[in-house]
Amino acid sequence: AQSVTQLDSQVPVFEEAPVELRCNYSSSVSVYLFWYVQYPNQGLQLLLKYLSGSTLVKGINGFEAEFNKSQTSFHLRKPSVHISDTAEYFCAVTSGAAGNKLTFGGGTRVLVKP
Amino acid sequence: DAGVIQSPRHEVTEMGQEVTLRCKPISGHNSLFWYRQTMMRGLELLIYFNNNVPIDDSGMPEDRFSAKMPNASFSTLKIQPSEPRDSAVYFCASSLEGVKETQYFGPGTRLLVL
Numbered sequence: 001a002q003s004v005t006q007l008d009s010q011v012p013v014f015e016e017a018p019v020e021l022r023c024n025y026s027s028s029v030s031v032y033l034f035w036y037v038q039y040p041n042q043g044l045q046l047l048l049k050y051l052s053g054s055t056l057v058k059g060i061n062g063f064e065a066e067f068n069k070s071q072t073s074f075h076l077r078k079p080s081v082h083i084s085d086t087a088e089y090f091c092a093v094t095s096g097a098a099g100n101k102l103t104f105g106g107g108t109r110v111l112v113k114p
Numbered sequence: 115d116a117g118v119i120q121s122p123r124h125e126v127t128e129m130g131q132e133v134t135l136r137c138k139p140i141s142g143h144n145s146l147f148w149y150r151q152t153m154m155r156g157l158e159l160l161i162y163f164n165n166n167v168p169i170d171d172s173g174m175p176e177d178r179f180s181a182k183m184p185n186a187s188f189s190t191l192k193i194q195p196s197e198p199r200d201s202a203v204y205f206c207a208s209s210l211e212g213v214k215e216t217q218y219f220g221p222g223t224r225l226l227v228l
Contacts, residue, residue, distance in 0.1 A: 032213055032214055034216075036219075041221075042221060042222075043118070043205055043207075043219030043220050043221050043222055044157075044205070044207075044217075044219045045218075045219065046216045046217075049214075049216065051214050090157065094213050095213070096213040099162070099164075099169055099170060099213070100145055100162075100164075100209065100211065100212060100213045100215065101159060101162060101170055102159070102217065104156065104157045106156045107156060107157070
């Protein structure tokens with residue numbers, strides 16, 4: 001079975017400050033990892049995904065994430081946030097053993113303050 | 115590209131009534147997913163289809179819920195009879211078939227059962 005834990009339910013951050021959102025997963029097999037963002041009153045959209053290769057993955061809007069197999073983590077970072085980054089962020093995992101079914105974490109709500 | 119289309123966007127109904135939610139996936143996508151999002155339970159996968167065939171319905175809460183995909187361009191999620199605890203935002207997502215593929219989410223249907 002696979003599972004995802006997002007350690008922070010809410011992260012307040014000031015505009016232009018860096019932010020890191022933590023994600024840990026558990027799976028007995030090789031995994032593929034995703035970060036999605038949900039802006040208020042919208043559906044989720046993909047920020048980035050790790051499939052293989054380089055462990056540092058760059059996504060849209062200046063976000064990046066690092067896959068760490070030994071720590072079973074996939075933390076998301078942005079060096080300087082904008083007000084428009086206020087949203088909820090979801091980490092997700094799939095291994096293929098469950099078909100193309102994604103398991104999502106509980107989400108981290110980011111509030112960017114001016 | 116119209117993206118995933120869901121209707122209605124908002125639905126208010128009374129307990130005991132039948133509710134039907136509709137989804138049109140992105141053309142060419144052959145996987146379709148129905149999710150439910152609530153504050154208490156987060157984002158839950160209800161059911162998913164590959165090539166119009168239900169693959170995993172283990173997330174469907176109970177017999178009051180049913181989903182169909184009669185063709186590649188249309189799916190429905192039906193709740194009969196509806197209950198107040200069904201109040202949630204229901205998302206449809208579609209993707210190409212395969213574990214590495216990005217899921218594209220619709221804007222959601224906000225359901226309130228009184």
